Amino acid sequence: MANLLGFDRLTAFQRELFIRSVLIFFCVGLWFGSLYTVLIILLLIAWQLDGDAQTFKELLKEPFVQAIIILCSGLLLGLIWSETSLTGRHKWAKYLLLLTYIPFMALLNKQRLPWVIGAVIAGYCLILFVGLYAWYAEQEQGVPAFDMTYLTFSAMLGIGSIVFICSACMCRHKMVQAVYSVAALLLLYLQFHQGARGFLLATLLTLVFVLINHFRLTLRTVSIIAVALALIAAIFSYASPTIQNRWVQARLDLEHMQQGNYNNSIGYRIALWDVGIYGIAEKPILGHGTGMPERYFDQTVVHYKNGIYADLPAFQTTSHYHNDWIEMGMQLGALGIVSLLYLLWAWYRTFARNQLILPGIALVIFVVLSGMTETFLIFARMPVLLLVITAIVVSWQKNAMQSYPRYP
Incomplete structure (x- = not known):
């Protein structure tokens, strides 16, 4: 591809400039879904141009790369026994974005890391400040200017808060620890003003696990920290009309469910999970095939449990099952669930093998908890943001361990 476009005639300096520009463009552009096709093509061209980059064969030795390929290959194989139409939204194809980790990781080296880190921080801060303005000045949730819903913005804030807390735990300088902790609290406070209950709970529980694991606390100390975090959550909740309204809405949703009305946020999720588990039980080994879960739900609710969920497709267009495990189980059955388990294990191992156990635990816990109420992957x-963070942190740590063999 690079030869056809004339990139083979570039000098070494021009190639390096192009590769760095692609990496920067990717890190800033990952916030814009419409750019992904262009970004992926540019990444692949840059990978082909870079003679010093890791080859696919070298990367394939990494368990995480193996896990990504296994999961994506399983989804492609699932098309064989699927009855899905070739037209439509095909949301399952978003799983294939996990493959972007391979060329991105291959291109990272010590000289490019500062540029990549700067681009990620710049992109994150841009979205953060625009979202902060939307919340404070316009009283809107999410980031409308970038077509980002409150759910996505909340997840982004949660990831930022967790990264800061992990950085504070791993840092040895008290002043820097304090700065990181304050930054984490500020992001958490802003997250309380978004209406995403699932991501907020995932963030809070992940922070609890991180602190417990880092300090290896006694039960008494754990109780004290839990009370302190509960107090912070209560204060932030009291200061947030948005989150108060969401908890009131949750109570009303439960009352409506008791009356047999599932046309609400919680009721809709309960119905999806109920039908999804039923569907997995029907075909537990290989599932219903890639792309079939949405169609299965719309067809099944007509008769399932005497049609108590029959009106839900009209309430909301079925796009996924609001749960990573049920979604994957519906697509590929046990094959998909085992592939997902292996992906999470390999993701953690990527951190652990590079002496980054705490960030690895935090990331996997957040992904698992977020995947309980959303199809997070x-x-x-x-x-994609988490993949970029993973590649940056692991690459940075590898360089540090090579420079200082006894590091840390």
Whole structure:
């Protein structure tokens, strides 16, 4: 591809400039879903141009790369026994974005890392400040200017808060620890003003696990920290009319469900999970095939449990099952669930093998908890952001360990 476009005639300096520009463009552009096709093509061209980059064969030795390929290959194989139409939204294809980790990781080296880190921070801060303005000045949730819903913005804030807390735990300088902790609290406070209950709970529980694991606390100390975090959550909730309204709405949703009305946020999720588990039980080994879950729900609710969910497709267009495990189980059955388990294990191992156990635990816990109420792995831009963070942190640590063999 690079030869056809004339890139083979570039000098070494021009190639390096092009590769760095692609990496920067990718890190800033990952917030814009419409750019993904262009970004992926540019990444592949840059990978082909870089003679010093890791080859696919070298990367394939990494368990995380193996796990990504296994999951994506399983989804492609699932098309064989699927009856889905070739037209439509095909949200399952977003799983294939996990493959972007391979060329991105291959291109990272010590000289390019500062540029990549700067681009990620710049992109994150841009979205953060625009979202902050939308919340404070316009009383709107999410980031309308960038077509980002409150759910995506909340997940982004949660990831930022967790990154800061992990950085504070791993840093040895008290002043820097304090700065990181304050930054984490500020992001958490802003997250309380978004209406995403699932991502907020995932963030809070992840922070609890991180602190417990880092300090290796006694039960008494754990109780004290839990009370302190509960107090912070209560204060932030009291200061946030948005989150108060969401909890009131949750109570009303439960009352409506008791009356047999599932046309609400919680009721809709309960119905999806109920039908999804039923569907997995029907075909537990290989599932219903890639792309079939949405169609299965719309067809099944007509008769399932005497049609108590029959009106839900009219309430909301079926796009996914609001749960990573049920979604994958519906697509590929046990094959998909085992592939997802292996992906999460390999993701953690990527951190652990590079002496980054705490960030690895935090990331996997957040992904698992977020995937309980959303299909997180196909959720907007967040999985790609986590892949970029993973590649940067692991690459940075590898360079540090090579420079200082006894590091840390």
